[in-house]
Structure formats: C-alpha cells, structure tokens
Amino acid sequence: MEAMKPGEAVQDDLLSILMESCYEKVPKYQSNSRYLGLTIKEVIDECRLFYFAGQETTAVLLIWTMIMLSKHQDWQSRAREEVLKTFGKNKPDFHGLNHLKIVTMILYEVLRLYPPVLAITRRVSSDMKLGKLSLPAGVTVNLAIVLAHQDEKIWGDDAKEFKPERFSEGISKAIEGSISFFPFGWGPRICIGQNFAMIEAKMAIAMILQRFAFELSPTYAHAPVTFLMLQPQFGAQVILHRL
Numbered sequence: 001m002e003a004m005k006p007g008e009a010v011q012d013d014l015l016s017i018l019m020e021s022c023y024e025k026v027p028k029y030q031s032n033s034r035y036l037g038l039t040i041k042e043v044i045d046e047c048r049l050f051y052f053a054g055q056e057t058t059a060v061l062l063i064w065t066m067i068m069l070s071k072h073q074d075w076q077s078r079a080r081e082e083v084l085k086t087f088g089k090n091k092p093d094f095h096g097l098n099h100l101k102i103v104t105m106i107l108y109e110v111l112r113l114y115p116p117v118l119a120i121t122r123r124v125s126s127d128m129k130l131g132k133l134s135l136p137a138g139v140t141v142n143l144a145i146v147l148a149h150q151d152e153k154i155w156g157d158d159a160k161e162f163k164p165e166r167f168s169e170g171i172s173k174a175i176e177g178s179i180s181f182f183p184f185g186w187g188p189r190i191c192i193g194q195n196f197a198m199i200e201a202k203m204a205i206a207m208i209l210q211r212f213a214f215e216l217s218p219t220y221a222h223a224p225v226t227f228l229m230l231q232p233q234f235g236a237q238v239i240l241h242r243l
C-alpha cells in the first residue's frame with residue numbers, strides 16, 4: 001500500500017487491481033466514510049477465495065484424470081498421441097492447448113464423474129416458486145452437481161462409466177438442452193476461473209503425457225470421499241514410467 005501511493009509497484013495482476021481499488025477509491029479508512037471500494041479485509045477475503053477456489057479444485061481434477069487415464073489405457077494412448085501430434089516434445093503453447101480435442105473430452109468426462117465441487121447451495125431470499133416447488137424465504141437449496149452428472153435418465157444406463165466419447169461433439173450436444181453438466185456452477189455466479197482451470201489442467205496433463213506412461217499401483221483403492229472437495233480417500237498411488 002505504501003509503495004503504491006507514489007505510483008510505484010502497480011502491476012497488471014489481480015492483487016494490484018484489488019489493492020488499487022482499495023487505495024484509490026477509499027483514501028481514508030474511517031468507519032463513517034462513504035463505502036466505495038474494497039476494504040483491506042475484503043481484499044484479503046478475495047485473495048483467500050481465489051486461493052481456496054482455484055488451487056484444490058484443479059489439483060483434484062488432475063488427480064482424478066491421472067487415475068482415470070491409468071484405468072483406461074486406451075484413452076491414455078489416444079491423449080498422448082494427440083499431445084505428441086500437436087506439440088511433439090516442445091512446451092505446450094496456449095493456441096495448441098485450445099485445440100486439444102481428446103484431452104478436453106477426457107477432462108469433461110472426469111469433471112462429470114468426479115466433480116471437485118459436489119454441490120452448490122443457495123439461500124432463498126424471499127418466498128418463491130421453482131417449477132412445482134414452493135420455496136419459503138430462508139431455506140437453503142442444495143444443488144447436487146454429482147447427482148445430475150450421474151443421472152441415468154439423462155446420461156443413459158452407462159451413466160457411471162467413463163466414456164469421454166459422450167463429449168465428442170461438445171457439451172451442448174452431450175446434454176441436449178438440459179442443464180445436467182455444471183462442474184463450474186451455472187448462472188451469474190459461475191466459476192470465474194473455469195477457462196483458466198481448463199488451460200492449467202490441459203497444460204499439466206499434456207506435459208505429463210509427453211514424458212511418462214502411467215498405471216495404477218496395486219495398492220490403489222478406489223474410494224472417492226468428500227473432504228471439502230471430492231478426493232481419493234487413500235491417495236492416488238500411480239506408477240510413472242519415463243518415456
């Protein structure tokens with residue numbers, strides 16, 4: 001804050017933007033001053049939210065992807081083939097990552113079966129009707145992402161099976177008009193980091209596939225459990241073979 005006052009240390013990153021809003025719009029922190037910008041507490045809360053919302057979610061997406069590609073070696077080979085065709089052994093670039101079709105299908109299917117955020121909740125602010133439901137003010141509605149993602153009426157008898165080909169023509173074709181795939185939430189509060197998360201996950205998976213073949217260790221026990229996020233309860237023991 002001190003360094004920002006004379007115009008130093010302002011950079012084009014998230015923290016600077018938050019700090020700028022805080023410093024420029026609320027020059028003095030008096031409890032009676034008109035509230036225009038973020039308070040320091042709000043800046044800290046935003047930073048915490050970004051860390052919490054962005055770190056663990058993408059980490060568990062990557063873990064489940066490694067597990068699924070270990071269980072389904074055919075998809076691991078297809079993904080590696082695509083990555084090597086696109087980048088060779090070079091560092092993946094943004095343009096190429098955006099054009100990975102197989103890897104994207106795999107990530108969507110992992111997000112469908114193992115959504116890092118299992119459910120989202122909303123508090124009803126005033127009495128309202130939602131379809132046939134009457135919701136009184138004050139109740140909390142729980143939207144179980146994982147149940148919609150594995151509903152056999154929507155996804156078919158094989159809803160619980162790993163079949164990335166469901167997404168071969170994109171999300172809208174796979175869900176055919178129903179809102180039955182929302183790993184990043186939906187509506188005005190949809191995840192602000194979803195594009196970043198997908199690029200980050202593609203980058204990590206592509207770099208692993210370029211270097212390693214991998215399989216599950218016999219010690220791995222499949223036991224998804226929720227500790228805030230959906231995680232493998234006993235860890236993910238994966239054996240890597242350098243290529």
Ligand code: HEM
Binds near residue numbers: 055057183191
């Ligand atoms: C696989 C990765 C991710 C998943 C599955 C995920 C999932 C979600 C979901 C379901 C919500 C909506 C919560 C609600 O409606 O109550 C959300 C919100 C949010 N996410 Fe993510 N997220 C991921 C990655 C990220 C990343 C990488 C960032 C930041 C860099 C991020 C930042 C946020 C923020 C700030 C919100 C709150 C948005 C708001 O309330 O307006 N997320 N995320």
